[in-house]
């Protein structure tokens with residue numbers, strides 16, 4: 168079900184959503200041993216840190232999950248509940264800064280558990296390990312029998328050129344939980360579980376407004392022109408952005424004229440723009456839009472626009488296969504959903520009625536910002552199927 172990539176270039180699956188990160192609601196439900204550093208650190212959104220000369224009561228301060236050197240039978244493992252359940256395309260096991268203490272081997276298992284499955288209560292604390300009662304409680308869930316996504320595989324130590332360990336996963340099933348095994352013990356800085364959320368659309372009523380592009384509803388970013396400071400997938404993340412790092416932020420465009428001018432509507436006249444293309448979680452009719460520039464105060468875009476189109480899975484595959492960047496280019500027949508719209512600093516802008524064009528059922532959107540800057544969230548509320556007007 169998996170293949171390993173050792174290249175330093177991140178594989179394409181790392182562009183998908185991180186279904187396990189704490190910001191998406193991912194949680195560590197159980198860990199055999201949290202001695203040097205708690206397993207919850209695995210799901211942090213920021214890059215791992217090194218603090219020279221910093222020690223805790225239990226040992227060297229480490230940013231990741233680090234268990235004790237085992238002096239008993241067995242190996243260490245932890246259970247992660249995905250924040251967004253879905254199909255997993257690959258994992259990144261980041262061993263940054265774990266050099267003489269990295270986990271030499273790991274494996275990954277997964278399960279799709281029914282809502283309401285309970286786990287023994289866990290209070291993560293350094294210097295602790297799971298109690299015999301907690302281990303006994305876990306035995307009932309039989310996590311050792313979960314489906315193996317990545318078999319036991321060697322990891323590389325946490326030096327800058329070896330710390331990223333990538334594994335493609337070919338399973339197409341929906342998963343809710345993963346079990347990370349370290350053999351026999353050691354440290355891992357971060358676990359990124361990349362994929363696409365899957366929602367049961369059969370339970371959504373035809374007149375229920377849903378954010379069709381939200382990552383938890385199955386939305387995904389397929390391509391972009393620039394993600395220098397923040398990936399455009401952040402713009403479809405859960406809740407409002409925590410800070411500027413939790414939004415889509417481009418570099419300043421270098422083709423901006425030295426002295427800027429605006430047209431009669433106040434929109435800046437500049438040659439360039441930046442774009443990101445998203446596939447909706449379900450094709451639908453978009454009626455309301457929110458563009459949030461939360462935290463972007465000195466670097467909000469002058470304006471944005473949104474176009475939409477309908478692509479079948481085969482058409483999408485053909486476009487992406489020709490050239491990944493082509494999805495944002497004119498090869499696709501884009502229709503205007505939201506015309507050029509002035510943005511302002513650190514503000515939520517809600518658009519509906521006459522501002523949102525009636526383009527019918529669409530499956531993909533292109534968000535364009537002019538000339539550059541940051542957008543923290545884009546919400547596209549609509550009906551997941553063409554509604555019967557008589558029933559509205």
Ligand SMILES: NC(=O)NC(NC(N)=O)C(=O)[O-]
Nearest residue numbers: 203226227228229233236268
């Ligand atoms: N210097 C260390 O990192 N030692 C130990 N780890 C921590 N975090 O203290 C170890 O060997 O497992």
